[in-house]
Amino acid sequence: xxxxxxxxxxxxxxxxxxxxxxxxxxxxxxxxxxxxxxxxxxxxxxxxxxxxxxxxxxxxxxxxxxxxxxxxxxxxxxxxxxxxxxxxxxxxxxxxxxxxxxxxxxxxxxxxxxxxxxxxxxxxxxxxxxxxxxxxxxxxxxxxxxxxxxxxxxxxxxxxxxxxxxxxxxxxxxxxxxxxxxxxxxxxxxxxxxxxxxxxxxxxxxxxxxxxxxxxxxxxxxxxxxxxxxxxxxxxxxxxxxxxxxxxxxxxxxxxxxxxxxxxxxxxxxxxxxxxxxxxxxxxxxxxxxxxxxxxxxxxxxxxxxxxxxxxxxxxxxxxxxxxxxxxxxxxxxxxxxxxxxx
Amino acid sequence: xxxxxxxxxxxxxxxxxxxxxxxxxxxxxxxxxxxxxxxxxxxxxxxxxxxxxxxxxxxxxxxxxxxxxxxxxxxxxxxxxxxxxxxxxxxxxxxxxxxxxxxxxxxxxxxxxxxxxxxxxxxxxxxxxxxxxxxxxxxxxxxxxxxxxxxxxxxxxxxxxxxxxxxxxxxxxxxxxxxxxxxxxxxxxxxxxxxxxxxxxxxxxxxxxxxxxxxxxxxxxxxxxxxxxxxxxxxxxxxxxxxxxxxxxxxxxxxxxxxxxxxxxxxxxxxxxxxxxxxxxxxxxxxxxxxxxxxxxxxxxxxxxxxxxxxxxxxxxxxxxxxxxxxxxxxxxxxxxxxxxxx
DNA sequence: TTAAACAAATAAAACGTTTTACCAAATGGT
DNA sequence: ACCATTTGGTAAAACGTTTTATTTGTTTAA
Numbered sequence: 001x002x003x004x005x006x007x008x009x010x011x012x013x014x015x016x017x018x019x020x021x022x023x024x025x026x027x028x029x030x031x032x033x034x035x036x037x038x039x040x041x042x043x044x045x046x047x048x049x050x051x052x053x054x055x056x057x058x059x060x061x062x063x064x065x066x067x068x069x070x071x072x073x074x075x076x077x078x079x080x081x082x083x084x085x086x087x088x089x090x091x092x093x094x095x096x097x098x099x100x101x102x103x104x105x106x107x108x109x110x111x112x113x114x115x116x117x118x119x120x121x122x123x124x125x126x127x128x129x130x131x132x133x134x135x136x137x138x139x140x141x142x143x144x145x146x147x148x149x150x151x152x153x154x155x156x157x158x159x160x161x162x163x164x165x166x167x168x169x170x171x172x173x174x175x176x177x178x179x180x181x182x183x184x185x186x187x188x189x190x191x192x193x194x195x196x197x198x199x200x201x202x203x204x205x206x207x208x209x210x211x212x213x214x215x216x217x218x219x220x221x222x223x224x225x226x227x228x229x230x231x232x233x234x235x236x237x238x239x240x241x242x243x244x245x246x247x248x249x250x251x252x253x254x255x256x257x258x259x260x261x262x263x264x265x266x267x268x269x270x271x272x273x274x275x276x277x278x279x280x281x282x283x284x285x286x287x288x289x290x291x292x293x294x295x296x297x298x299x300x301x302x303x304x305x306x307x308x309x310x311x312x313x314x315x316x317x318x319x320x321x322x323x324x325x326x327x328x329x330x331x332x333x334x335x336x337x338x339x340x341x342x343x
Numbered sequence: 344x345x346x347x348x349x350x351x352x353x354x355x356x357x358x359x360x361x362x363x364x365x366x367x368x369x370x371x372x373x374x375x376x377x378x379x380x381x382x383x384x385x386x387x388x389x390x391x392x393x394x395x396x397x398x399x400x401x402x403x404x405x406x407x408x409x410x411x412x413x414x415x416x417x418x419x420x421x422x423x424x425x426x427x428x429x430x431x432x433x434x435x436x437x438x439x440x441x442x443x444x445x446x447x448x449x450x451x452x453x454x455x456x457x458x459x460x461x462x463x464x465x466x467x468x469x470x471x472x473x474x475x476x477x478x479x480x481x482x483x484x485x486x487x488x489x490x491x492x493x494x495x496x497x498x499x500x501x502x503x504x505x506x507x508x509x510x511x512x513x514x515x516x517x518x519x520x521x522x523x524x525x526x527x528x529x530x531x532x533x534x535x536x537x538x539x540x541x542x543x544x545x546x547x548x549x550x551x552x553x554x555x556x557x558x559x560x561x562x563x564x565x566x567x568x569x570x571x572x573x574x575x576x577x578x579x580x581x582x583x584x585x586x587x588x589x590x591x592x593x594x595x596x597x598x599x600x601x602x603x604x605x606x607x608x609x610x611x612x613x614x615x616x617x618x619x620x621x622x623x624x625x626x627x628x629x630x631x632x633x634x635x636x637x638x639x640x641x642x643x644x645x646x647x648x649x650x651x652x653x654x655x656x657x658x659x660x661x662x663x664x665x666x667x668x669x670x671x672x673x674x675x676x677x678x679x680x681x682x683x684x685x686x
Numbered sequence: 687t688t689a690a691a692c693a694a695a696t697a698a699a700a701c702g703t704t705t706t707a708c709c710a711a712a713t714g715g716t
Numbered sequence: 717a718c719c720a721t722t723t724g725g726t727a728a729a730a731c732g733t734t735t736t737a738t739t740t741g742t743t744t745a746a
């Protein structure tokens with residue numbers, strides 16, 4: 001009982017009208033009498049007519065699909081993003097096609113090329129170093145693009161992300177306020193502007209609070225390290241420290257590895273080591289005594305991104321004021337930054 | 344410097360050949376001489392020709408896109424799935440379009456309808472009660488479909504999921520082995536076959552181990568409850584129990600709520616209450632003393648699903664209807680099911 | 687030689703829309 | 717009564733492919 005898809009032509013035949021008339025009625029375009037309109041709509045309804053998206057895509061050049069290129073669709077941050085983006089896009093009748101780059105440059109390039117086969121009407125991309133040319137080319141070809149979670153310094157491509165610099169700064173201030181002065185940092189060995197901004201905010205805060213910037217207390221975990229190896233590396237790093245009483249993790253992922261390291265070392269939080277991690281997470285809420293985190297405004301970021309993209313798609317010209325959107329994070333204070341008890 | 348997309352027609356003009364010839368060469372179809380072939384390929388290459396997927400889709404009826412309909416693309420389980428599915432599909436040149444139903448029936452129906460506008464070549468769907476008719480109709484129209492994480496009892500639609508019954512059974516056995524005899528269960532108030540199977544396995548195991556099936560020790564959290572309310576409800580439930588010494592959570596989500604409840608009540612794990620939760624997770628690994636979990640074989644499920652789907656898409660006359668793939672889970676034993684110390 | 691087979695290339699139809707340009711009939715103004 | 721406008725409707729082109737059927741030479745078989 002396979003029923004062939006019904007087309008606009010069939011409806012025309014069924015109602016004794018022309019293809020044009022049917023198309024006009026269905027799109028509310030031309031001027032067609034009430035009665036004919038009604039008849040056509042009835043027939044369309046009854047037969048479950050759905051336009052062939054390929055055909056309208058071919059004809060109009062609009063696919064009603066937007067491409068989402070993220071680091072890892074499976075990750076908590078990007079997954080949440082993806083969900084919001086989907087929900088918002090759907091309101092305008094757009095569907096989402098996605099792909100994960102896993103921070104692999106070639107994959108990113110490939111994806112952009114694939115999607116640009118006029119398959120998508122716009123892009124939301126988490127940028128990575130090396131992708132500048134490809135993305136620039138999209139923009140030059142007037143494809144709507146919004147970057148999330150990062151940007152290209154010096155390039156006027158609209159982007160929305162958390163205020164990384166200020167957030168890291170705030171983390172340090174939080175430590176200081178609670179009496180911690182020997183503050184270390186664990187970050188990733190990746191050339192990402194987000195991470196650089198966080199590091200910069202961290203260092204600036206140390207300086208402003210009159211703390212010495214001891215680079216021995218900064219550790220960069222190699223990105224390609226397995227989770228287990230990462231934990232060991234962090235353990236060794238912590239072990240090497242003499243005076244460190246607080247540790248800042250620039251990433252969700254690093255934070256949980258760090259927690260495991262600290263647990264394995266049998267250290268007390270915050271007695272032996274106060275902790276703050278970027279990216280809030282169920283773990284950080286649950287894990288005793290509660291880990292203070294910098295909560296990214298995932299929803300706002302995603303919402304803004306899709307809004308800006310839609311504006312470009314619809315208006316076709318972009319409001320420059322929205323080019324650099326840095327959304328404030330929220331510092332969630334928990335037990336891991338309880339005021340220090342001085343012995 | 345907007346460069347218009349180059350088409351097959353342009354290449355024909357550029358090489359002084361015909362559209363057909365170019366198409367043949369590009370697809371390796373007809374019989375065209377070496378020299379002309381070479382010339383065409385060169386020109387295509389040089390101008391960065393990419394076929395217009397809309398046109399191809401319209402003509403051939405193949406979109407090279409598959410639709411993924413899950414409960415929540417942002418969730419850990421489905422997110423991981425999505426990633427694997429994407430990676431595997433890409434090997435065959437397929438892209439993924441996704442949407443989250445949030446267990447909303449109408450949304451699921453809408454999505455299936457939207458995607459069936461010949462936009463996608465196949466579907467991977469997490470089924471929900473009420474979607475039977477729509478999915479059946481897809482299958483009847485010879486659209487390749489694979490269900491994941493659930494199935495429709497009595498309907499011959501290929502599906503792949505974890506062996507829920509046996510997994511829950513194993514959880515009970517694990518409790519018993521460690522000396523826990525008064526075992527409760529927290530599940531969700533949702534008509535999902537996965538949950539029913541887990542409950543059934545749980546009950547059967549109780550029976551087989553000669554334990555009485557005390558339905559007072561089973562709690563169903565209303566699905567629409569907020570996280571906070573859920574935690575309170577679970578706290579109350581635990582508070583009502585007199586003899587319960589072990590608790591089984593049928594879901595990741597419930598497990599973390601449960602952990603919070605137990606922590607808030609100040610109970611010791613496993614001293615006061617042993618715990619097992621479905622769906623392994625970073626939290627369960629980290630949270631002291633480590634929570635025993637049933638780890639779903641996410642990778643295998645996703646891989647199998649996409650494999651089965653691809654086989655349907657390619658073979659076209661493959662009878663996959665009888666496929667019932669139940670993949671074994673792995674019980675990860677941690678501190679929360681340490682052998683009971685009898686007072 | 688001539689018909690038959692074959693090789694290389696192409697014309698044209700089709701996929702299902704949207705949209706421009708046009709037409710016929712009715713209406714209106716003077 | 718006559719031109720101008722409006723109203724309701726349609727034919728046909730175009731979007732960029734794939735594919736069938738055909739054409740035009742060139743070999744081969746007899």
